[in-house]
Amino acid sequence: MRILFLNPVGILGGAERALLDLLACLRKLDPGLSLFLLAGTPGPLLDEAQALGVNARLLPLPEKLSSLGDSGLRNQGPRALWGFARKLAPAPSLLATYLRALRLEVRALRPHLIHSNGIKTHLLSPATAGLPVPRVWHIHDFVGERPLVRRALRGLRPLATAAIANSRAVGEDARAVLGPVPIHVIYNGVDVERFSPGPGDGARLDRLAGLPPAPVGTLRVGLVATYARWKGHEVFLQAAAGLVRECPTVPLRFYLVGAPLYRTQDSQYSEAELRGLVKALGLEAQVGLVPFQQEPVDVYRALDIFVHASTRREPFGLTIAEAMACGRPALLSRASGAAEQLTDGVEALTLPPGEPPALTAALRGLVGDADLRERLGRAARTAAVARFSRERYAEQVLALYRTLPTAGGNP
Numbered sequence: 001m002r003i004l005f006l007n008p009v010g011i012l013g014g015a016e017r018a019l020l021d022l023l024a025c026l027r028k029l030d031p032g033l034s035l036f037l038l039a040g041t042p043g044p045l046l047d048e049a050q051a052l053g054v055n056a057r058l059l060p061l062p063e064k065l066s067s068l069g070d071s072g073l074r075n076q077g078p079r080a081l082w083g084f085a086r087k088l089a090p091a092p093s094l095l096a097t098y099l100r101a102l103r104l105e106v107r108a109l110r111p112h113l114i115h116s117n118g119i120k121t122h123l124l125s126p127a128t129a130g131l132p133v134p135r136v137w138h139i140h141d142f143v144g145e146r147p148l149v150r151r152a153l154r155g156l157r158p159l160a161t162a163a164i165a166n167s168r169a170v171g172e173d174a175r176a177v178l179g180p181v182p183i184h185v186i187y188n189g190v191d192v193e194r195f196s197p198g199p200g201d202g203a204r205l206d207r208l209a210g211l212p213p214a215p216v217g218t219l220r221v222g223l224v225a226t227y228a229r230w231k232g233h234e235v236f237l238q239a240a241a242g243l244v245r246e247c248p249t250v251p252l253r254f255y256l257v258g259a260p261l262y263r264t265q266d267s268q269y270s271e272a273e274l275r276g277l278v279k280a281l282g283l284e285a286q287v288g289l290v291p292f293q294q295e296p297v298d299v300y301r302a303l304d305i306f307v308h309a310s311t312r313r314e315p316f317g318l319t320i321a322e323a324m325a326c327g328r329p330a331l332l333s334r335a336s337g338a339a340e341q342l343t344d345g346v347e348a349l350t351l352p353p354g355e356p357p358a359l360t361a362a363l364r365g366l367v368g369d370a371d372l373r374e375r376l377g378r379a380a381r382t383a384a385v386a387r388f389s390r391e392r393y394a395e396q397v398l399a400l401y402r403t404l405p406t407a408g409g410n411p
Helices: 012-027 044-051 078-087 091-109 149-157 169-180 202-209 234-245 271-280 297-302 316-323 356-367 372-386 389-402
Strands: 001-008 036-037 057-058 113-118 134-140 162-166 184-186 219-224 252-258 287-291 305-308 330-333 349-351
Touching: 001 012, 001 297, 001 389, 012 044, 012 134, 012 316, 036 044, 036 091, 044 057, 044 078, 044 184, 057 162, 078 184, 091 389, 134 169, 149 169, 149 202, 149 271, 162 169, 169 184, 202 287, 219 234, 219 316, 234 252, 234 271, 234 297, 271 287, 297 372, 305 356, 330 356, 330 372, 349 356, 356 372
Parallel strands: 001 036, 001 113, 036 057, 113 134, 134 162, 162 184, 219 252, 219 305, 252 287, 305 330, 330 349
Antiparallel strands: none
16 A cells, blocks of 8 residues: 655644654554655655655645645634735645646555645645545644634545544544544554653753753753744743742742744744743743754653643644653643543643643642652553554554555555
8 A cells, every 4th residue: 555645844743743653653564555755845754754764755835835824813803814815815826836746746656545644735635636546634733713724624525535633622623624524533642662751851951941050959840832822831931930939949940842843933932032921020040941852752851740731722732642651740731632531630630721820729739749740650651651652543543544445456
């Protein structure tokens, strides 16, 4: 079976890391598979995929297309929609050219199956219209909340053979948009051998953040996320400020680990904005910004407490599974897809999204209770191995592939 994966970008966000885990396991499960990947922008995804034996290369998506995104239009008025519409002016001709190029690539590769891994590549499905090849759309977002994407995918849904949703909540949202398209809920997976408990190097984390060495006994609390505005950086910083006020004698360090990875810059914080927030809250001595880490295992191991603070529904939250696999006690927004698989107070502590006082209170409880941190960390590791392994993830995806009508024949 020849499988062609389409991904809009070459950076390593959560959807891309999940894709790499899938690619790594598929060949082990079925050595007869031939795997191909086309990405729309340069980046480490291509190198990582090639290292796994995948035939991966760039099919450059024009900047004016790759930087378009309507995620910032959620709950916005006519002015925001009009501003976005003006950006669309050059899109039709660029899109037509790209669709032709993609169709030529698909015809040359003659895949038995196309797996689209992002909204922009779902929107490119007309490139393969009329070709007898099944198409799987992997849904990593709440498409029903995106006004333009929702309308577009509803119109294109006859081109989708099946869809994968990375949580129950995403699946329910997608069903309202995609109607008759069969939707299969398959939770993301991580490499639980690589993401595993181990000694942490807090001093290295301080160096990466440009902070002076921390006093012995300092507790380190971290949020690992892209700089998307809904990832909860401001909530995290406000909670940190509250904790510092309430626990003035406890040595504490807080870390924001990540970067503005995507090209849709208006929906992301800049580093300068985050540093401004840190300064305004008087936290320069306690907070450090750590650049995006392509290998984040050591970051998780260096943290005493992992925080996930997204302010709106999180489709899954791959960093949650990674941190838990590393045995970290975790404070999570209960509106995350990964939290569907967890019991509050057993494998993690879950909180209402967007409430700094609730996060401060939960942090205070963990900071003051080493036994609770230890207990949550052990349970987190057990849960991650049982529910979030990439082997389970790939087995379920491959089983879906094998149910598709023409996946075993030539298009």
